Amino acid sequence: MTAELSFSKEINNLMYASHGKPIKDCLQCGVCSGTCPAVEFMDHSPRELIGMIGADLKGDVLASNTFWSCASCFHCTVRCPAGIDIADMMYALKRYSIWKGQYQEGLIGPDFSEGFVKMIVNSGRSFEPILAVTYLPKFSARDLIQEAITATGLVLKGQMPLLPKKIKRLKNFQQMVRRIIPIGGTS
C-alpha cells in the first residue's frame, strides 16, 4: 500500500519551477515574520504557518488568512537563511486552497484570482473595470463608496479606460490555454 503524501510534501510538490529548498529545512528563526510588511494582518505569521505545515495541521492552515494576505513582495524569500522560497510557498497554498475549494469565508483573494483568470482567458488582456465586478460585491459599503469616488476621479482625469481590449489571435490563445488546463465555455 502506498503511503499517503503528507500535507507538507503536497505543498512542496506545488512549488514546481522555482526549485527552492524544501519547507522542512525551516529553522523557525522568524526572519520571514519580522520582514513581512503584512504580518500584522495575518492570522498566523509566516514562521507559524510553516511550523503548522510541518506539523501537518492541514485544516488550520487552509482556514488561515495568512497566504491570502501575502502581497508577493518576496522580501521573506530573499532573506530566508534556509533558502526557502516562502513567497512561492504562499502561492502553492493559494493554489491548493483554490483547488480544494477550502478557504476562510469572506476573503476577496480567491474570487479575485479566479475572476482574473477568466478575464484573461476571455480576452488575453487584463482590464480593471471588468475585473472590479468580481470583487466589488464583497466590499463593505464604506470601501465601495471610497472606490467609487476614486474611480470617478480617475475617469475625470482621463486615466480610466472605458473599453476593454482583446488580443487578435484569441482563438489560438484559448487553444493554447486548453492544452494546459481544461476550460469551459469562454464567453
Place this chain on the structure above:
Amino acid sequence: MKPYAYFPGCSLESLAKSYHLSAIEVAQELGVELKEIEDWNCCGATAYFPVDELLAYTLVARNLAIAEKEGFLDFVAPCSGCYKNAYFTNAYLQKDQDLAEHINYALEADNLHFEGTMRVRHLIEVFIDDVGLDEIEKKVSHPLKGLRVAPYYGCQLVRPRKDDEDVENPQFFEGLLSAIGAEPVEYASKTRCCGGSLIITNRKAALDMVHKLLKDAAYSHTDVIATTCPMCNVNLEVYQNQVNQEFGTNFSIPVMYFTQIMGMALGIQPGRLGIGKELVYGATLRNM
C-alpha cells in the same frame, strides 16, 4: 544600438498611460529603439500564479516566444510585475527542459516556440546599463537642481534576487537621479512593499503599507516619489487620499514615474510625458 522588444503590459494602456507616453519619449531622446511586440497578452500579474503555475508560465512564454520570433535579443518591460514574471519564466524555462517542453506543446497552438535566446530587462536597467549614466547626464538640459526625489524601488524590480544583485540596499536608482541633477532622498522604506494587489483583496493591510511608505517619505523631506511600476504608482498616488482619511494624515506627495522625471530633465514638454493627469500634484513641481 539594437532595437528592443517592448512589452508595455496591460496597465500601461489604461491606468498608467503616462508611464507609456513618458517611456517612449525618453527612450527616443536617448536613442533607444523600443518596438512593441505584436499581439501580446497579459503576463498574469500576481493573480494568475495562485490558480495554475504551468498556465502562468505559458502566458508569459507566449510573449517571450513572440519577441524571439520577431528576432529580438532583449525583452524590455517597464512594469516591475511584468518584468519579474518575464525574467523568471525565461530563467526557469531555460534551465528546465521538461518545463520548456510542456509549455512549448501549448505554444504550438499559436504556432510559437520558446527557444530561450533572449535577455529580459526592466526599462530602468536599459537606460542605466545600456545608455549609461554619463550619456544621460550629457543630454540633461534642465537639471533638477534641489528637487528631492525619493527613489522607490518597490518589490519586484529587485526581488526575488537575480544573480548577485544587492536586494537590501540597491543604489542604481539613486545614481540615475543624481545623473539628472536631482537629489536622491535616503529613506529606509525604498524597497518596502506598497501592498500590490492587496489594495483590492485586503484593503486594510494595503492602506497601512502605503501609509507607512508615505510617512517615511514625508519624514525624509521628499518633494516627489519616483516609481518604476504602475502598481506602486497607483497605490501611492491614487490611494493617498484614502490613506489620509483612514489615518487622519494630510499627505500631499506627488508620485511620478521615473521616466516622467527623466523626461523633465531632458527638456521634454510635460504634456508629452503625461504630466498633469495626477491626482496629487505638488507645488514644487508646478514651479519647476
